Amino acid sequence: MAAIDYGMLANELQRAEQEKRELVRLTAKYPEMTVEDAYAIQERLVDMKRKDGYRIIGPKMGLTSAAKMAQMGVNEPIYGYVFDYMVVPNGGAVAMSGLIHPKVEAEIAFILKQDVKGPGVTGEHILNATEYIVPALEIIDSRYANFHFTLPDVIADNASSSRVVFGSRLVPPSSLELDVLGVSLSINGEVKAFGAGAAVLGHPANAIAMLANMLARKGESLKAGDVILAGAMTEAIRFAAGDAVLALFDQLGTVLFRATE
Ligand code: OOG
Numbered sequence: 209m210a211a212i213d214y215g216m217l218a219n220e221l222q223r224a225e226q227e228k229r230e231l232v233r234l235t236a237k238y239p240e241m242t243v244e245d246a247y248a249i250q251e252r253l254v255d256m257k258r259k260d261g262y263r264i265i266g267p268k269m270g271l272t273s274a275a276k277m278a279q280m281g282v283n284e285p286i287y288g289y290v291f292d293y294m295v296v297p298n299g300g301a302v303a304m305s306g307l308i309h310p311k312v313e314a315e316i317a318f319i320l321k322q323d324v325k326g327p328g329v330t331g332e333h334i335l336n337a338t339e340y341i342v343p344a345l346e347i348i349d350s351r352y353a354n355f356h357f358t359l360p361d362v363i364a365d366n367a368s369s370s371r372v373v374f375g376s377r378l379v380p381p382s383s384l385e386l387d388v389l390g391v392s393l394s395i396n397g398e399v400k401a402f403g404a405g406a407a408v409l410g411h412p413a414n415a416i417a418m419l420a421n422m423l424a425r426k427g428e429s430l431k432a433g434d435v436i437l438a439g440a441m442t443e444a445i446r447f448a449a450g451d452a453v454l455a456l457f458d459q460l461g462t463v464l465f466r467a468t469e
């Protein structure tokens with residue numbers, strides 16, 4: 209059996225993103241790949257992006273809702289990293305020519321005012337350490353053909369991170385009840401999906417707590433100023449050039465982009 213070369217596989221994933229090219233999932237060739245191997249590949253990929261001069265906005269959680277786990281056929285949450293080059297202004301354009309086969313999902317993001325270090329972190333700790341809640345649309349773009357992957361594949365691929373649009377309204381968490389906060393996701397005025405905060409591990413703060421506890425395994429922590437996506441509240445929806453994509457959040461306002469050629 210071939211040994212797994214983390215650096216080489218990270219490089220393949222990086223090139224697939226840059227060249228907008230689909231890859232066959234890594235586990236087709238390396239069926240023995242573990243979750244630990246996959247995070248080691250992700251770490252190499254993240255290092256490559258940093259060496260290219262890109263900055264991390266924050267880590268993100270993925271596959272934190274039943275809707276997403278069922279859609280992707282995967283049964284445990286994962287994390288990845290969102291970089292500055294992925295951020296699109298609210299109301300801005302997402303060019304399809306820069307992407308492979310993107311999908312969009314509605315999310316809640318947390319902006320921390322304090323560092324948070326696991327293990328033992330709870331949702332309540334997270335709410336106390338949060339300065340603002342901000343609504344978001346995440347655009348995911350798996351580098352694997354047809355979004356077909358297993359858990360290690362999607363971890364290695366930085367949890368399909370590709371673009372993100374943040375809303376313009378920042379609200380302190382004390383004035384929100386995030387579990388009952390609802391969202392609808394529409395394309396060209398037609399509602400495609402809807403959900404609520406509770407879809408994300410019962411409460412989106414639980415997803416951020418889980419992230420802090422997962423990062424603690426490698427001695428890392430969440431940092432003040434991090435902007436952290438809690439994971440999709442809805443299933444992910446395909447869109448096409450010409451589409452206007454809008455998320456309408458209770459109390460948090462709208463997040464919107466237009467897909468262009
Ligand atoms: C993995 C990314 C999942 C989320 O919010 O659940 C994710 C994927 O579905 O391709 O970002």
Ligand code: MG
Nearest residue numbers: 270346439440
């Ligand atoms: Mg997501």
